[in-house]
Amino acid sequence: MTRIKRDSIAYLAIIGFCILMLTWGIPTYTPDYPGYGASPALVANVSVGIMMFMAGLSLLNIAVAVYMSKPMPVEESEFPEDMEEDAGFTQVGRVKLKHLASTMIPCILLVVAIEYIPYVFVSFIFLITFQYVIGSRNWIQLIVVSVILTAVLYIVMRYGFGVPIPGPQIF
C-alpha cells in the first residue's frame, strides 16, 4: 500500500468518525443548553468540525493530484521504509500489526488478570512473558529482572506511597 492510499483511508476514517460524533455522539452525550452561556456542545462540534474540514480538504488535495495525474513525490507514491533518523517526534513508517499485538496483548491481559490474581503473581508472570516476547531467552535474567521489578514496585507502592496494591491481597 502506498502512503497516499493509506493517508486517504485514514482521512476517510476520520471523516466517518466525525460524522458519527456529529450525528450521534455529541447530541446524545451532551447536556441540554441551559439557556445562558454557549451550548455545551459548541466546542465539541467546533473541534469535530475542524477535524472533518481538514480531513476533507486533505482528501480533496489528494483526489485533485491523482485525477490531474500530477507526478507524486517518491515518498508519497511509494511506501517509505521506516525512517532511520528517529530522534525527532514522529516515526512515520509501516504499521507492524504482529509486533503491536504481541506487545499489547500481555499488557491487556495484565489489566484483566490483576482483578482476579494477586499483584505479586500476575506481575511476575507478566514480566517473564513480556521479556520472552521481546526476545530474551536467558532464563536467569528473566527471573531476576521479574522478581526485582515486582518487589521494587510493591515496596514503593505499599511502603513508599501507601497506595492500595491492585488486585486481591495476599500480604
Place this chain on the structure above:
Amino acid sequence: MEMIIAGLLDSLSPASLMFVFLGVAIGVLIGAIPGINGPMAIALFIPVTYYMSALTAIGFLVGLNKGAFFGGAVSAVLLRTPGTPEAAATSWDGYPLTQQGKGEKALRMALYSSVTGDFVSTVVLIAIASPLAAVALFMGPAEIFALISLALTVIAGIGTSSISRGLMAAAFGILVGLIGTEPVTALTRLTFDVYQLGSGLSLIPVAIGLLAFSEILLQLEKFTVKGGGKQTIHESSSNPEDRTLTFKEFFASGKTLIRGSMIGIGVGAMPGLGAPVASFMSYDQAMKRSKNKEEFGKGALEGIGASESANSAVVASSMIPLFVLGIPGNLAVAMLMGAFMIHGMQPGPLMFQENAQLMYGIYGSLLIASLFLLVIGRLGLRFFCKAVNIPAMILYPTVVFTCIMGAYLARSSMFDVGVMLAFGFIGYFMRKFDYSYVAFLIGFILAPEWERALQQVVIISEYDTYMFFQRPVAMGLMALTLFVIFRTCKLNIKSGRKKQVETAAAKAGQHKAD
C-alpha cells in the same frame, strides 16, 4: 520582599534540596539512555509527585527536565545516538572527538555549556516573568481565548510534516479534553455512559500512554525486527590533556556560549519552536561566525558549546509563556503545566499574586537545579557514560512496567491503566501516520481553559458576536492565527509543488538515460 525571602528559604529546605538533587541525577541518567527524553521522564515521574508538596514536586520535575537535557548529550557524544532530539547537533562534533579518544573532554564541554545556558536563561526568566505577568493581567477572556487559539495553531505544526494533520490532532485533543464535567451546567459530557469518565480523563495516563508507552512500542519494533546489540564506546585516550578541559579552551568559546544562550532564550520564549530549533540555529550561527569553520563537524568544542548552551537555555525560557500567559510552549512545559494543575494551581499571570511565595520558591529551585547539574555532571560523568549501554532486555520491561504502575498510581485505578494502554495504541498510530501527538496533548491540556474563556466571552458580551472586534488585542491575535494558518498552507503547497517538479525532472532524466 518577605515573600521572596520566604520562597527562597522554602527552596533551601532539606526535602526540597534532596528532591531537586534526585530530579537532576535521575534526569541525567534517563536522558543518557537513548530513546528516553525529558517529557517522557516527566510523564513517568508525575505520579510519584502526587505525594509531595507543590514546591518539592515542581522542583523535582524541573530538575528532571534540566538533567535530561544534559543527559541527551552523553549518548550523542559517546554513541552518536542523541538521547534527545535537541542533542543531535551536539553529536556532530562530540562524536568525532570521542573517535579521537577525547570523549571526556567533549562531555565536559557539553556540561559546562549546558550549565551556562541554563543559568543565564534562569536569570532572564526570573528577571522578566513577573513584570510581564503584571502586564498580562490586563488580558480578559477574549484575549485569552484568542491567545490559546493562536498557541494551538502554532503548536499544530510541531511533530508533523503537515499543518492540516497537526490541526486535526489538536482538535482531537480538544475533543478528548472535553470529556467529563461541563463548566457551565456542571453535568457530565461525552462519557458514553462510562461512569469512570465522569470526572474526565486524567492527564497522567494519557501522557504516559502517548509519550512513553507508544515510544516504547516503536523502539521495541525496531529492536525485535532489526535486532538489538550493544554499541561499543571508543576508549578514552590515556593522555590527561585529552580528557580534561582547560579554562582557555572553555573561554575561547565564550562568545558562542553567550550567543547560544540568547538564541535559546529567544526560541524558548516563543511557543512551538522548541529546543531542537534553538540548537540547530545556534550551531549554524557559531559555524558562520567562527574563525575555524573547517573544524566544525570534525570535533570543534565550539560546536558542542553552541548546541548545548542553546538547547539548555530553552529549559528555563520556555517557562516564560507558561508563567506569563498560562500557555505551554513545548511538550516538557505542557507536562509541567499538568503537574501545576495536579497540585491545585492554574499556571498564568495570577500565580504571582495567588502563590507568590511558591513562585519564588520555584525560582530558587531552578537556580539550585543549575548548580546541582554542574556538581552531578562533574562527579558522575563516568557513571552516566555507563548508562548509555544499559541492556535493552532490562530497560524495556522496566519502562513498560513503570508505565503501567505509574498510570495506576495517579488515582489507584486500573481503569487509568486501560486508558494509558489505549492512548499508547493511539499514539503508535499517530506517530506512524504522521499526526502530531504533541499538538494532541497540548490541545487536551488547554481545552478546559479554552472553553472556559469562550463561555466567559459569550456571557460577558451577552451574545454580541462583535465582541472580538471591540477588543483590539484579541482581534490582532485572531488575525495572527489566520495569518499563521494561511502562511503555513502556502508554504506547504509551495514545497509540494517543488517536490512535484523535482520528481518530474528526475523521471525525465531517467527516461533520457534509458
